[in-house]
Amino acid sequence: MSEPIVVFDGVSKRFGSYPALDRVSLAVRRGEMLIVAGHNGAGKSTLLALAVGLLRPSRGDVRVRGVSVRRHPARARRAVGTMLAAAFHEHLSGRDNLSLLASYSGGVPGTDVDAIVALVGLVDRIDDRVRTYSYGMRARLALAQALLPMPDVLLLDEPEEGLDSDATRDLRSTIRRINRERGVTVVLASHRLDGEDQAYDRLALLERGRLAFLGGWDDVDARPTIRLELDDWEKARPILERAGASIVAEGVIRLDGNDAATVVAALVHAGVCVHAAEPSRRTAAELCARARGLHT
């Protein structure tokens, strides 16, 4: 990993009185894969839209390869491919849509278009009208337009939205391949996290417009969390504290010292009925809870 390629420098964005992003500072390193997680409305899409100048920051700036997006948005976008809720002209073919968008990038040779279409696996349907495309094909077309011409940075906002699990797996595998083989930096915003996301180098968690956590997966996993189903949380609270665990979210505890078995045993011994105890799955909500815990 090397120097930062995208730098969010204290960016804030307000929609009226609503603060969508609040002084977020974050440097994306060249060649890395960063996942930006958070609840719906946490500010993920806003963050990515600010990086290409679709939104104007209320405060701060974003720099892409050192170019200020606020001052020179078009120049800054030269290095960036985006998949931010990409929409297409339904009455034009996939190829026409790509050619149209490529014409706004200084033109792209037809051979490059064909290569990208092959890369995303859309060769058979590229000359059909977009209105006949399935969700999966639209997602591939969206990825293809983001890669035309091949960018240094790929910004992807919920690219799997509406896709089934197979299509999601395919898309993610293609994105990983692009990162690995072409060295393209990838920033992916998602509210659904699963085991696949561990392929990303770092995780940024946004919570109510603030950067709650930024680090590697090991940092997040350093202190495990457990999802508990108890009959009496009020009664459990002091017992958990004594057993070296703290409540980080509703139904979720963080183990600060003891292991899970010891904590559960302490609860049972004190007469708290434990209906279920399982390692916390990596949902955005829980990761946010963990990250918040790491910062306290």
Add this chain to the structure above:
Amino acid sequence: MSRAFVAQLGWELRKLCSRPRTYLAFAATFTFELVLSLLLRAPAVREVMTRELWKTHLRVDQVFSGLTSAVHLASESMAIIGALFLGLVTSDVVSKEIEDGTLRTLLCRPVGRGAVFVQKLTVCAAYTMALALFVGASALVLGLAFEGRGPLVIVSFSESILTALDFPHGLARYAIAIPMLGGSMLTVALMGFALSCFGLPPGAVIVVGGAVLIADHLVRIQPGFAAISPYTLTTRLMSWRQMFNREIPWPRLERNYGELLALDVVLIVTAWWTFRRRDLTR
């Protein structure tokens, strides 16, 4: 003009041409002209028009002709159907693209908003001129088909037009007047374009733009507002018809078109000011 600009403009025009409603305007204006051509042949209508002529000192052998009919058809067709569709299509160019998300996708490319704005503006202007020329040509074809050749006879007391020109002179005036009609309608197209840049959805653009034009038209025709009638927008939009005056009032035309141009500039500047600062949310 750079090659990139030409390529982008080509795509913008292709986008416009691929939308069904783009052609709907041509079909609708032609149908309207056809119906109007038939109505103009109704005896009751002819009687009224002849009576109007008899109120003047003009004495002509042939009251109804293809050219006379064409002027009526083009005027009515463009003022009613043409203006409506111009608003619809030009508002599509920006607000529909914002609504569909395609403008957002486009503005993720390494292109300045200024370049995109100029492209859209050019497309609107090209469409307006194409529609005006089509309306003028189809009106002439229908007029000649139904009425045949003959002198151009226009009687309009409210516009102070009283003319009888022979066919060649009438046709020459018509050939100059139609592009001027396009120039006038550019203001209507820019109203739709500017309103869509302000963030109004396509339907609202039609309602707001239409309301402004109807209110202005009502003020123009109400006898009570006679004093301010010359200052209305629709008076200026109808200026192209002054080309059919026996003596063309050039100073008046220059003033009216100058004022329309000034309004066009105001609309473009405010549209640009909004467009360049606009947040494009999902």
